[in-house]
């Protein structure tokens with residue numbers, strides 16, 4: 001800040017140290033503990049909401065100076081509601097406790113038995129192969145039909161030019177065949193199933209889910225936020241527990257892979273593939289880049 005003729009103006013110089021760092025230093029020098037609000041804690045900022053009131057979970061850092069002179073710093077996450085209802089419990093998690101809870105939550109995606117895990121992975125790969133074969137067959141049929149339509153159009157034109165067909169009939173038939181050709185071409189374009197951008201990553205995504213808990217444990221803060229964003233849709237914290245909703249297709253892994261049961265007419269393998277296809281294009285793009293990076 002710059003003061004000029006009694007008025008205060010924002011200064012052009014950047015502060016040499018950030019205010020909260022400065023304040024912490026001051027407090028430490030004076031032997032005080034201090035809460036620092038609004039500091040940039042990596043699990044705050046909308047990553048979680050309070051299960052009781054829906055407010056965002058915010059972070060705070062508490063610095064304690066011990067009698068020995070050692071300084072301890074703790075990061076807490078708590079409900080950001082400044083005027084909670086009287087029955088609102090205290091929602092406050094130490095960072096390492098929250099990190100552990102997240103890791104347990106992610107680890108639940110892991111299929112514990114090697115045999116079951118391999119089995120599911122093999123069936124995912126096979127499902128993609130089957131769908132690719134089907135798609136190739138459909139595409140082959142579609143291309144054949146386009147060639148036929150082309151030849152028919154040529155014969156029709158010959159007939160019209162040779163005087164064997166009236167103009168009206170020629171026009172009507174031509175319109176009809178053009179419309180069919182258009183439909184077939186659209187089928188060809190939209191025929192992507194497992195062979196499309198998403199299908200290529202079915203196995204990579206499955207592997208990602210199987211390792212998500214472990215990866216979380218060894219990742220940096222940005223990577224951790226990315227993992228959360230990809231896997232967990234709704235994340236809420238109560239006074240005692242972390243509750244999350246898994247993004248499709250990861251929900252399939254949580255619900256268990258009992259093959260005798262299936263949701264509607266689909267097996268868990270099909271649901272997993274369908275779940276990925278239901279992702280919005282933006283997420284698919286992100287997903288491709290991330291999975292490619294992993295490989």
Ligand SMILES: [Zn+2]
Nearest residue numbers: 050053079081
């Ligand atoms: Zn709350």
